[in-house]
Amino acid sequence: MTQPEIPLQREAPETGPEVVVVTGMSGAGRSTVGNVMEDHGWYVIDNLPVMLLPDLLRLSESREDPVVPESEQSRIGIVLDVRAQGFETLTSSLERLRERGWRTHLVFLDATNEALVRRFESVRRPHPLQGKGRLLDAIQQEREVLADVRTSAENVVDTSGLNVHQLSRKISPLFMSQSSERLRLAVLSFGFKYGVPLDADFVFDMRFLPNPFWVPELRSHTGRETQVSDYVLSQTGAGEFIDGVETMLEPVIAGYLRENRRYVTLAVGCTGGKHRSVAIAEALASRLGSSQIATFVVHRDLGQE
Template sequence: MTQSGLAQLVLVTGPSGAGRSTAINTLEDLGFEAIDNLPLRLVPRLLEGPGPDRPLALGIDARNRDFSASGLVTLIDDLAGRQGLDLSVLYLDCRSDVLLRRYSETRRRHPLAPAESTEAGVARELDLLAKVRERADTLLDTSDMNVHELRAEIERGFAPDQGGRLAVTVCSFSYKRGLPRSNDMVFDCRFLKNPYWEPALRPLDGRHPEVDAYIATDPRRAPFFDRVLDLVRLLLPAYAEEGKSHLSIAFGCTGGQHRSVALAQSLAKALAEDGQQVSIRHRELEGRTKDET
């Protein structure tokens, strides 16, 4: 049960290979009663009678015996209007190229294309789940996450002991590798002075004091950061009041090594000093390459 007395239900879905099993196992470790691959027709019957004593997590995807996207959308809409139930839809998203790589590594056949190519199965499932994705309350793109990072994201968003607090993740990324799809707010800092063009700073990253000091010499840095911080401080209470459990904020630059990292570090530090529950993630540094910044 949630603090409001409502029965808590998390529906976990997304394309095969995106990490649904990891998410279900993590929620079970957090105290949820977890059930995977429950037929859709049995979900309403499961919720009949008194509410469960602990939060419930249900794993549903295209491998369910009676699965249909329209059926799942209808179920979500029906449950969203049910009194006494706090419903959250967790959708684990993933790029098609990463799904293909994961299937190649496991050498498994795709459940929607047992006699066809994996590419056909992945494309078919992503198209099938498009309407379900639109119903997501929490959208996590696992393309660049390992198992441990995914577990950490689930824990931040759904740990029962959070007491309703809004968890904030601040991320840095490279525009050369594409915009993160699972972030709520994205700020482009490519207009700032680029430490890459300073030979002594090039091998360092935005966590280094010298890099941060160099970026701070740009007269636009301070007013830009101050306005971002003011905006975030304005919005956090509103998101918390709305019942949002997790907010992702991202800074992007050319290569995700210097400017975006420095700004992400500064914002995370400021929010932590405000007493916010903050985690930080540097996408490009986690799998660091020699790409230019």
């Protein structure tokens, strides 16, 4: 009988660091889940020998030369496949970690034989256990090896009907922290004379506003300074532009969050990237920051002139 899929949930740790082990059938999406964890700020290690788990975490707790960066020491992800050395000791190793105060969770990814066959055929790679035998035989052998681990898992995720993006959306709530749920929005000012940023998702042209360069007392100042910022924002169309961008981005940001996209760059340009674009970028970043959006400003060409 097929074990029913358990709803995706993870008890938030009250105290102590947390370890999530992701394993399951080859081709079921372990790499995708590892990428999602990294996107949400987890420190992810791929195929660490199981017997080294206690040593890794002991070193991570060390105040001197920790293995895991300090900012990520409380959230560690281990992605394992059946070939990992000492895999058969996984359950007992996790139990020992719990005894030491670590909060551990086991996530198992599964898929039907038909789905796994299609995936291996599409990438034209052999199954890790296939050798010179048949693909279906290797899949069945792996199921038998993983049977006990699957039973021990708190979350079993059937990925059969999911593509990469659908799996990312489904698995993301399991690994989100309050900070990782927010979209990171970079507001980038630039000068058109130096080229349009290659990494911009949105580009806006501020050359419809009067140029402070032609005001002698403002020419040597930048859009980060009050006198220039006040001049730019007081011009006809400046306030309407900022209001319009905010309104336009509302459905876009909501869609990005649904699609699990977490990084967006909004670029605003003027002639030299010193006055208008800088002032507008600062104003947009201040306006767009919210509980769902973490904004930061980059002035690419400030100082070029």
